[in-house]
Amino acid sequence: MSRAAYLRWSIAILLALGAALGIAGPAAAAEGWTIAQLMQALGKQSSGQATFVERKHLAVLDQPVESSGELRFQAPDRLEKITLKPRPESLVLEGDNLTVTRGKKQFSVRLSDYGAVAGFIDSIRATLAGDRATLERTYALHLAGSAERWTLTLLPRDQRMAEVIVRINIAGTRGQLREIEIIQADGDRSVMEIVATGPIR
Amino acid sequence: MTRRFVPALLLWLAFVGACIAVAAQTRFTTDLSAFLPEAPNEEQRVLVEQLRDGMVSRLLLVGIEGGDAGQRAQLSRGLAQRLRTDAAFGMVANGEPVHRERDQALLFTHRYLLSPATATERFTTAGLQQAIGESVDLLASPLGMLTKALLPRDPTGELMQLLERLDGGARPATREGVWASRDGRRALLLAQTRASGSDLDRQQAAISTLRSAFAAEAAKLPAGADLKLLISGAPAFAVDSRATIESEVTRLALVSTAIIVALLLFIYRSPTALVLGLLPVVSGALAGVAAVSLGFGMVHGVTLGFGTTLIGEAVDYAIYLFVQSGTRGGRDTFWPTIRLGVLTSICGFGALMFSGFPGLAQLGLYSIAGLVAAALTTRFILPQLLPAGFAIRDVTPLGVRLRGLAAAVRKLRWPLIALACAAGGVVYAQRDRLWNHELAALSPVPPAAQALDLALRTDVGAPDVRYMVVVRAADAEAALQAAEAASDRLQPLVESGAIGGFESPSLYLPSRARQLERKAALPDAAELRARLPEATHGLPLPATRLEPFVDDVAAARERAPLTRADLDGTSFAIAVDSLLMRQGERWTALLPLRAPTTGAHPSEIDTAAVRHALEGAPGSDALFIDMKGESDRLYAGYFREALQLSLAGVLGIVALLGATLRSARRVIRVLLPLAASVLVVVAGLLLAGVALTILHLVGLLLIVAVGSNYALFFDGKGDGDGPPPGTLASMLFANLTTVAGFGVLAFSSVPVLQAIGGTVGPGALLALLFAATLARPSCPAAGAPER
Numbered sequence: 001m002s003r004a005a006y007l008r009w010s011i012a013i014l015l016a017l018g019a020a021l022g023i024a025g026p027a028a029a030a031e032g033w034t035i036a037q038l039m040q041a042l043g044k045q046s047s048g049q050a051t052f053v054e055r056k057h058l059a060v061l062d063q064p065v066e067s068s069g070e071l072r073f074q075a076p077d078r079l080e081k082i083t084l085k086p087r088p089e090s091l092v093l094e095g096d097n098l099t100v101t102r103g104k105k106q107f108s109v110r111l112s113d114y115g116a117v118a119g120f121i122d123s124i125r126a127t128l129a130g131d132r133a134t135l136e137r138t139y140a141l142h143l144a145g146s147a148e149r150w151t152l153t154l155l156p157r158d159q160r161m162a163e164v165i166v167r168i169n170i171a172g173t174r175g176q177l178r179e180i181e182i183i184q185a186d187g188d189r190s191v192m193e194i195v196a197t198g199p200i201r
Numbered sequence: 202m203t204r205r206f207v208p209a210l211l212l213w214l215a216f217v218g219a220c221i222a223v224a225a226q227t228r229f230t231t232d233l234s235a236f237l238p239e240a241p242n243e244e245q246r247v248l249v250e251q252l253r254d255g256m257v258s259r260l261l262l263v264g265i266e267g268g269d270a271g272q273r274a275q276l277s278r279g280l281a282q283r284l285r286t287d288a289a290f291g292m293v294a295n296g297e298p299v300h301r302e303r304d305q306a307l308l309f310t311h312r313y314l315l316s317p318a319t320a321t322e323r324f325t326t327a328g329l330q331q332a333i334g335e336s337v338d339l340l341a342s343p344l345g346m347l348t349k350a351l352l353p354r355d356p357t358g359e360l361m362q363l364l365e366r367l368d369g370g371a372r373p374a375t376r377e378g379v380w381a382s383r384d385g386r387r388a389l390l391l392a393q394t395r396a397s398g399s400d401l402d403r404q405q406a407a408i409s410t411l412r413s414a415f416a417a418e419a420a421k422l423p424a425g426a427d428l429k430l431l432i433s434g435a436p437a438f439a440v441d442s443r444a445t446i447e448s449e450v451t452r453l454a455l456v457s458t459a460i461i462v463a464l465l466l467f468i469y470r471s472p473t474a475l476v477l478g479l480l481p482v483v484s485g486a487l488a489g490v491a492a493v494s495l496g497f498g499m500v501h502g503v504t505l506g507f508g509t510t511l512i513g514e515a516v517d518y519a520i521y522l523f524v525q526s527g528t529r530g531g532r533d534t535f536w537p538t539i540r541l542g543v544l545t546s547i548c549g550f551g552a553l554m555f556s557g558f559p560g561l562a563q564l565g566l567y568s569i570a571g572l573v574a575a576a577l578t579t580r581f582i583l584p585q586l587l588p589a590g591f592a593i594r595d596v597t598p599l600g601v602r603l604r605g606l607a608a609a610v611r612k613l614r615w616p617l618i619a620l621a622c623a624a625g626g627v628v629y630a631q632r633d634r635l636w637n638h639e640l641a642a643l644s645p646v647p648p649a650a651q652a653l654d655l656a657l658r659t660d661v662g663a664p665d666v667r668y669m670v671v672v673r674a675a676d677a678e679a680a681l682q683a684a685e686a687a688s689d690r691l692q693p694l695v696e697s698g699a700i701g702g703f704e705s706p707s708l709y710l711p712s713r714a715r716q717l718e719r720k721a722a723l724p725d726a727a728e729l730r731a732r733l734p735e736a737t738h739g740l741p742l743p744a745t746r747l748e749p750f751v752d753d754v755a756a757a758r759e760r761a762p763l764t765r766a767d768l769d770g771t772s773f774a775i776a777v778d779s780l781l782m783r784q785g786e787r788w789t790a791l792l793p794l795r796a797p798t799t800g801a802h803p804s805e806i807d808t809a810a811v812r813h814a815l816e817g818a819p820g821s822d823a824l825f826i827d828m829k830g831e832s833d834r835l836y837a838g839y840f841r842e843a844l845q846l847s848l849a850g851v852l853g854i855v856a857l858l859g860a861t862l863r864s865a866r867r868v869i870r871v872l873l874p875l876a877a878s879v880l881v882v883v884a885g886l887l888l889a890g891v892a893l894t895i896l897h898l899v900g901l902l903l904i905v906a907v908g909s910n911y912a913l914f915f916d917g918k919g920d921g922d923g924p925p926p927g928t929l930a931s932m933l934f935a936n937l938t939t940v941a942g943f944g945v946l947a948f949s950s951v952p953v954l955q956a957i958g959g960t961v962g963p964g965a966l967l968a969l970l971f972a973a974t975l976a977r978p979s980c981p982a983a984g985a986p987e988r
Contacts, residue, residue: 060340060742060746061741062743064741066341083341086341087338087339087341087342186350
């Protein structure tokens with residue numbers, strides 16, 4: 001696994017999270033839940049906070065590994081994933097910089113150094129701004145279900161991205177996000193359950 | 202032609218012939234490191250070696266500007282590809298992952314021998330349990346993406362251990378897959394020449410190769426793509442400086458010669474006199490080159506450039522001869538004065554010869570040999586060569602007018618004294634910033650080039666090798682062991698944040714002893730297999746899945762230790778070659794330190810902590826070197842020495858004058874104008890914002906040397922109304938040629954030459970003015986009748 005592939009992966013997760021946290025706004029009209037309405041709800045949100053429990057199902061392990069912690073999003077461009085268990089770790093994406101801190105080790109990378117990946121960042125910002133056109137340049141979007149119980153599927157258009165991640169499923173009820181599932185190309189998958197705890201004060 | 206003269210002429214011809222023969226054999230150098238002092242201590246020797254041959258001296262920083270990002274990246278790839286196949290370059294890096302696969306394969310294959318974590322405890326049941334537990338936890342992190350595929354073979358996370366150690370330094374940004382500046386407008390490339398920093402011819406060839414490779418690649422781009430190549434780094438500086446010095450020395454010599462020839466023609470109105478007048482100059486210059494060549498084995502270009510200024514002084518002797526021999530008293534009156542002037546100059550420059558700075562010593566020897574030869578030629582050869590009835594035009598009317606002028610100038614006595622006092626005040630007030638103590642002040646690199654270098658260096662994140670630990674040993678293995686001992690001391694400093702990190706050749710190539718130790722720490726297959734079930738108890742990773750791990754450890758136990766040859770084709774080979782080198786009979790390992798980026802003191806290294814940590818390290822000859830501090834200290838040491846030597850020279854001059862003039866008042870009268878000129882020049886430089894370097898000091902010494910002639914003439918036994926008209930005229934001519942010779946230097950772009958020119962040019966003029974003003978307010982005051 002190259003560093004670039006790893007980055008693509010972690011950024012994709014953050015993007016999905018950002019999308020998820022953005023979806024804490026008031027529910028739109030009950031029927032005819034469309035991507036357009038979803039985008040509109042996303043655009044209204046300026047900040048969010050949630051707890052998460054993530055389970056990774058890996059072929060190499062007998063049981064899934066579990067991690068938990070907090071997620072924070074602040075408009076326009078700051079996303080944090082703070083893992084508390086099993087070991088403290090933080091991923092912070094702000095503007096162009098992704099910073100990973102684990103124990104005493106910290107490293108930062110600039111997204112724009114990774115051309116194709118930078119497209120994803122633009123796409124998430126576009127998502128949060130409700131800019132569907134930009135989002136669709138990076139992912140093929142499929143929305144299924146009703147406003148009460150919907151699933152948004154993101155399929156990477158970029159070939160290199162698709163070599164790592166097959167698809168991302170985001171499930172929610174009205175404005176509440178429940179789960180993000182990431183299916184990897186090697187068959188491993190992770191499921192993150194999310195409980196929103198409200199906007200950031 | 203007298204009979205006594207024939208042997209003298211033959212002697213002179215033989216001397217000139219010998220000088221030409223020596224000069225023809227002379228090796229001229231413009232390698233600036235030749236101007237570096239001979240290092241007095243171990244730290245400074247390392248510094249000088251690094252400047253001369255170290256990795257920094259071989260690293261070219263290349264920028265590509267213009268066009269669009271895609272074109273720049275294409276050009277960067279093409280250029281790198283060409284350079285990588287060129288024997289002139291050892292390493293070419295532009296952000297392309299050319300070595301990545303081989304690097305990773307090597308790291309993974311040899312991970313147990315390379316990893317600092319390999320120890321007996323790590324392979325006990327408890328050690329394995331902890332290491333495997335950490336690896337499983339890591340899978341929960343996004344970082345687990347990197348490790349999960351390797352888990353069955355590397356459950357203890359040895360590869361991550363290695364990557365963490367190796368992956369510390371700042372990396373350049375990338376655009377379109379190649380390195381770029383932060384703003385993305387410039388593609389970047391690093392190239393290391395194989396030629397050492399002191400091999401300027403091969404460095405120059407490498408740079409030409411780089412340029413033509415760029416041109417060839419740029420030609421592939423569509424027309425209209427206007428891409429520009431920027432080159433910086435020590436080799437580029439050295440090669441450019443050489444070119445600059447060469448062209449400057451030639452140009453300056455031509456210009457000052459032309460000016461002086463024109464001036465002499467104007468004065469003499471006689472081509473014969475001109476040719477004869479240049480004889481002492483040529484003899485002097487040849488004698489200087491020959492003396493330096495014999496004394497030092499080579500002549501530096503800067504010495505030569507400086508030598509052109511000697512034309513300015515040596516030509517004076519002939520002027521004095523021609524002008525004054527025509528007047529009454531002839532050469533009998535002026536020769537003792539000239540002799541004393543030459544002796545004063547010898548005192549001044551003689552002191553420099555004892556400098557440990559080869560450059561200064563060269564200047565001293567050159568001046569002394571040159572002046573002596575010129576004076577002797579003027580005294581013993583030139584008069585005999587003058588054709589019968591030789592005369593230049595009569596300068597008496599000019600002299601008489603000058604006398605009037607001198608009398609008028611004497612009225613300015615008090616304003617000039619006030620000026621000198623004010624200058625003294627300025628110098629005193631600014632005494633703290635009088636001297637420039639940084640070696641960089643002597644750098645011949647123009648500010649624009651320095652700015653470009655800084656910009657490229659910042660973009661690349663090229664190691665600013667300011668601090669390093671150096672260990673030396675009899676062979677490579679011992680040097681690696683010493684590097685490991687030092688690394689063991691440094692590692693805790695990384696954890697505590699006193700330093701950001703460090704490099705060591707032993708990271709890529711551990712000593713054989715260390716590798717064998719690590720190998721011995723690995724359990725055999727049966728034992729390891731027996732420990733795994735308990736080690737994985739309670740983990741979601743069953744021991745049965747770790748059979749590849751058992752196989753890899755067993756293979757590592759069989760594998761021969763890694764050697765330098767195994768690194769070929771990886772980027773580690775370059776790293777080891779830059780950090781571990783043979784110097785003479787000994788091997789040197791370098792451990793450059795990185796400043797921490799965060800913490801209490803970001804971008805600062807806690808030098809006290811490093812020194813403390815290294816104290817008493819086994820084989821404790823590890824040197825901790827602050828390259829910049831050391832170079833400044835080195836320069837400061839030589840500066841102090843030069844200052845002391847100059848003072849000794851001045852004392853010598855005072856003693857000489859005292860012995861000759863036998864009158865304290867006359868000595869003071871001769872010295873006063875010189876002191877006043879020096880003060881005014883120094884004050885002028887200070888007010889212009891220039892802090893004085895060692896070269897300014899040489900310039901000041903020259904003012905004293907040249908000015909002493911004027912002061913002596915004004916002090917000489919005139920007819921009670923100052924020097925006779927002929928002498929006055931000859932002094933003016935002499936002064937004009939001196940000012941012209943040095944004045945030209947002031948416009949040089951080589952700071953070394955510019956410093957001397959800017960000091961001596963105005964100084965010589967002032968010395969004449971002060972000498973005329975402060976001369977004995979002689980008899981007219983007593984009412985002697987005007988003629």
